[in-house]
Amino acid sequence: MTGRYCSLTQAPAPVLTPGLAAERLSALVGGRPKWVNGTVLHYCFFDGDDDASVIHVPGSASTRRVSWVGDERQREAVRAAFREWHGLGIGISFTEVTDRSEAELRIGFQLGDGSWSAVGKDALRIGINDRTMNFGWDLTAPGERATALHQIGHALGMLHEHQSPCAGIHWDDEAVHAELAGPPNFWSRETTEFNILRKLEPSEANGTLWDPQSIMEYPFPSGLILEPEEFRGGLVPPGTLSPLDKEYVLRWYPPPDAPRPPVLVPFRSAPLRLGPGEQADFTVEPAGTREYTVAAFGDCDAVVVLFEERDGEPRYLAGDDDGGAPRNARVRARLVKGRRYFVRVRLYSGWGPGETAVMCW
Structure with missing residues (x-):
């Protein structure tokens, strides 16, 4: 890379709630x-x-x-x-x-x-x-x-x-x-x-x-x-x-754990107990084909991403990031009976006295 340098461009600044700690x-x-x-x-x-x-040709009006x-x-x-x-x-x-x-x-x-x-x-x-x-x-x-x-x-x-x-x-x-x-x-x-x-x-x-x-x-x-x-x-x-x-x-990005992530049971809250930057993974195996919602709860900033397993590979289905916003991350998607899905929750930070959790319903 000597002499020629990577030239990043400035991305738009994220919109965050004013006055964050x-x-x-x-x-x-x-x-x-x-x-x-x-x-x-x-x-x-x-x-x-x-x-x-x-691109424009220097010194002319042509491209x-x-x-x-x-x-x-x-x-x-x-x-x-x-x-x-x-x-x-x-x-x-x-x-x-x-x-x-x-x-x-x-x-x-x-x-x-x-x-x-x-x-x-x-x-x-x-x-x-x-x-x-x-x-x-x-x-x-x-x-x-x-x-x-x-x-x-x-x-x-x-x-x-x-x-x-x-x-x-x-x-x-x-x-x-x-x-x-x-x-x-x-x-x-x-x-x-x-x-x-x-x-x-x-x-x-x-x-x-x-x-x-x-x-x-x-x-x-x-x-x-x-x-x-x-x-x-x-x-x-x-x-x-x-x-x-x-x-x-x-x-x-630590090496993936060998055991399959625990199942996220519908209508049952799963405590996260995460520190800043840590992640929890879950499996969802729907009992019926319908619209499902997956959401985080508690005083926390988190990103929630839902993947569908296709040909043995997790493929992105939906995601939401509540970082810096006065709400919790929530995704909604149609899940099909007989297919396997993965929910991954990464915590940015938690600040309230209550427990943070994730639920599917």
């Missing part, structure tokens, strides 16, 4: 981008003649189309990166599909558009005919497998490591702006500020320690970092998944 707000900021554990993320590659951006389609070597580089992340034993799995309407992650290869990805669940806000991830240069070039690993880290909800408030980096701001304004990035000051100089909130950071070896860390040439002194001559991460990367992603 600091602890509750912190839990929401850190947890909202993360998928519920056990999710199967489906990805597809754009492959049609119409899959392209229309031209720039394709999003990558060749098989580029696709295989991305597949290999997905396999490497999954090989850590995380509770998230990845499946390639050809129908973009089934894909949460839709991947393009528009050269010159930079390499970037939506962060975690922000991908769900993007229309099915648009990219959630792009690779703007050759992933088969020496050292560039790190680019694919880095963007998948974003898709899992991770942010840039050098922006961690734990890093203690003192930048030469104008040197950074000058470096990124030139080739090969040609970034605006706003893009540089958002992707490099802006400090994250502690709850957004990938961990409580700065990890200069992280796959989410940029390499930097000499003269941009003033402190820590050891990096004045430059910072060159190895471009691999570091031990702290593995620790962080396994904390959010």
Whole structure:
């Protein structure tokens, strides 16, 4: 990734109830981008003649189309990166599909558009005919497998490591702006500020320690970092998944438990007893075909997601996120007798004296 940097765009800020307590707000900021554990993320590659951006030709009034389609070597580089992340034993799995309407992650290869990805669940806000991830240069070039690993880290909800408030980096701001304004990035000051100089909130950071070896860390040439002194001559991460990367992603997405989750019995409240960031999973095996409601209860911020088992794989059916709102998450869907469903509840935070619970009816 040396010299060419991931260029995230700023997503719309979530709408939260004013006056939230600091602890509750912190839990929401850190947890909202993360998928519920056990999710199967489906990805597809754009492959049609119409899959392209229309861009203006510099110095003229004309436009031209720039394709999003990558060749098989580029696709295989991305597949290999997905396999490497999954090989850590995380509770998230990845499946390639050809129908973009089934894909949460839709991947393009528009050269010159930079390499970037939506962060975690922000991908769900993007229309099915648009990219959630792009690779703007050759992933088969020496050292560039790190680019694919880095963007998948974003898709899992991770942010840039050098922006961690734990890093203690003192930048030469104008040197950074000058470096990124030139080739090969040609970034605006706003893009540089958002992707490099802006400090994250502690709850957004990938961990409580700065990890200069992280796959989410940029390499930097000499003269941009003033402190820590050891990096004045430059910072060159190895471009691999570091031990702290593995620790962080396994904390959010631990390996799935072997036993089948307990059955959520209709009209019977199931206590959650979760701490912030923890998750509870349940099985639903409907006795009849009808509309069912699944909801969380209690003073809590939570996300509730309902999956249907198809061909041995949980497929997303419905979900709701009540984070920061004065209500509880609730989903309603038609469940079919003889089929198996899974309910996953991830708690951001709880603040009341009462018990938090989930119920199906």
